[in-house]
Amino acid sequence: MKNKSISENTIRRLPRYLRKLDELISLGIICTTSRVLADLMGATASQIRQDLCCFGEFGLQGYGYDVKALRESIAHVLGMDKGHTAILVGVGNVGRALADNFCFSLCGVDLKCAFDTDEKKIGIGINGLEVRSMDTISEYLSKINIDIAVLCVPRNVAISTAALLIENSIEAIWNFTNIDLVKPHSDVIVENVHFSDSLMSLGYYMSSDTGR
Amino acid sequence: MKNKSISENTIRRLPRYLRKLDELISLGIICTTSRVLADLMGATASQIRQDLCCFGEFGLQGYGYDVKALRESIAHVLGMDKGHTAILVGVGNVGRALADNFCFSLCGVDLKCAFDTDEKKIGIGINGLEVRSMDTISEYLSKINIDIAVLCVPRNVAISTAALLIENSIEAIWNFTNIDLVKPHSDVIVENVHFSDSLMSLGYYMSSDTGR
DNA sequence: TAGATTGTTAATCGATTAACAATC
DNA sequence: TAGATTGTTAATCGATTAACAATC
Numbered sequence: 001m002k003n004k005s006i007s008e009n010t011i012r013r014l015p016r017y018l019r020k021l022d023e024l025i026s027l028g029i030i031c032t033t034s035r036v037l038a039d040l041m042g043a044t045a046s047q048i049r050q051d052l053c054c055f056g057e058f059g060l061q062g063y064g065y066d067v068k069a070l071r072e073s074i075a076h077v078l079g080m081d082k083g084h085t086a087i088l089v090g091v092g093n094v095g096r097a098l099a100d101n102f103c104f105s106l107c108g109v110d111l112k113c114a115f116d117t118d119e120k121k122i123g124i125g126i127n128g129l130e131v132r133s134m135d136t137i138s139e140y141l142s143k144i145n146i147d148i149a150v151l152c153v154p155r156n157v158a159i160s161t162a163a164l165l166i167e168n169s170i171e172a173i174w175n176f177t178n179i180d181l182v183k184p185h186s187d188v189i190v191e192n193v194h195f196s197d198s199l200m201s202l203g204y205y206m207s208s209d210t211g212r
Numbered sequence: 213m214k215n216k217s218i219s220e221n222t223i224r225r226l227p228r229y230l231r232k233l234d235e236l237i238s239l240g241i242i243c244t245t246s247r248v249l250a251d252l253m254g255a256t257a258s259q260i261r262q263d264l265c266c267f268g269e270f271g272l273q274g275y276g277y278d279v280k281a282l283r284e285s286i287a288h289v290l291g292m293d294k295g296h297t298a299i300l301v302g303v304g305n306v307g308r309a310l311a312d313n314f315c316f317s318l319c320g321v322d323l324k325c326a327f328d329t330d331e332k333k334i335g336i337g338i339n340g341l342e343v344r345s346m347d348t349i350s351e352y353l354s355k356i357n358i359d360i361a362v363l364c365v366p367r368n369v370a371i372s373t374a375a376l377l378i379e380n381s382i383e384a385i386w387n388f389t390n391i392d393l394v395k396p397h398s399d400v401i402v403e404n405v406h407f408s409d410s411l412m413s414l415g416y417y418m419s420s421d422t423g424r
Numbered sequence: 425t426a427g428a429t430t431g432t433t434a435a436t437c438g439a440t441t442a443a444c445a446a447t448c
Numbered sequence: 449t450a451g452a453t454t455g456t457t458a459a460t461c462g463a464t465t466a467a468c469a470a471t472c
Binding site for chain 2: 453454
């Protein structure tokens with residue numbers, strides 16, 4: 001196993017590997033090869049092997065990869081077995097959509113509760129998820145160990161809310177506000193979900209006739 | 213202007229340039245340089261100039277870039293002035309969150325109406341957006357020119373719904389289902405928004421101590 | 425054993441960075 | 449004009465692909 005600075009491209013492909021392996025599992029397939037995975041991914045077999053060997057030796061020469069074992073290995077690399085905990089910050093439409101629809105546990109994340117400033121939303125709320133007052137968030141974070149904040153607050157309070165979370169030593173922010181959160185002195189990890197960037201890129205590919 | 217196969221990396225940076233330029237505009241700044249933009253983007257001035265010169269000559273030597281003109285040029289490259297039209301397909305929580313919260317017009321997209329199979333949702337519905345019966349979608353698409361389908365249906369009907377849209381000659385699918393839509397013989401453009409991929413990548417960066 | 429496929433090194437390709445002439 | 453900054457070519461760096469020895 002070698003582990004020196006794995007490229008972002010490789011990391012971003014891992015969740016897709018996971019999806020493809022899950023497909024193979026659901027088809028009852030036990031063993032696969034870099035060639036099969038390459039076809040599923042639209043990549044070369046070389047790339048598959050290069051990606052995987054960043055993290056260890058998961059295959060068997062002359063045979064291929066055990067589908068379930070490889071799936072678990074990748075899930076482990078992605079920290080899905082670390083028991084990460086999360087809170088939802090801001091229960092607007094995006095927050096509610098995530099609480100109702102998104103299966104955090106499939107990503108190995110335990111969503112504990114939600115916070116909002118709106119008194120009307122407080123109490124046992126959405127999809128069995130308790131909504132608490134934003135006023136109590138510091139106290140809560142000092143007592144309960146939370147790794148990830150899912151940030152779904154309005155634009156205008158995005159930066160101040162992020163600062164509050166960082167003050168309370170949150171490790172990572174999954175950012176659904178359309179703001180680039182800057183992290184002045186902190187080493188908080190930020191993952192952005194920028195809907196509008198995505199739609200704009202789509203607009204480019206429609207205009208240009210590259211097809212991609 | 214040279215236009216030979218612009219890299220995906222460059223395209224994905226354009227919406228961020230747009231955001232940074234909007235910030236400069238809101239600060240009343242008229243003119244900027246590749247150095248300033250590089251600092252805002254966390255990139256090198258070289259990269260900024262390389263990216264921009266893919267699409268034309270937007271700057272003035274010895275001076276820099278006119279902020280508003282550059283903003284409009286990038287918006288044009290992203291097809292934001294093409295008057296793209298869209299429909300929302302599937303009015304679950306994600307669909308509703310987009311209809312309520314997401315400003316399509318800021319991306320230059322005109323969201324015309326929504327479709328759902330649930331009779332209870334049909335009628336003038338969410339945020340002034342008309343919800344129509346899914347049964348009428350083919351007829352609608354044959355009459356009204358729609359470029360983009362925003363696909364928010366449940367997983368189990370994602371592929372069949374995409375097929376229906378492709379049959380009806382939709383140009384692009386903005387895909388919020390957690391399925392990799394494959395496009396067998398069609399040249400439809402697909403842009404995926406995979407929440408779980410994003411959260412899993414975050415999990416990796418939390419586990420590893422790369423910080424990034 | 426023979427055939428197959430990995431893990432890994434080497435070669436190629438593309439993207440980023442550096443350098444600088446052009447020019448405002 | 450002199451100073452500044454672009455547009456663009458050249459150099460470097462990193463990622464992808466190809467090749468192949470190791471080995472199951």
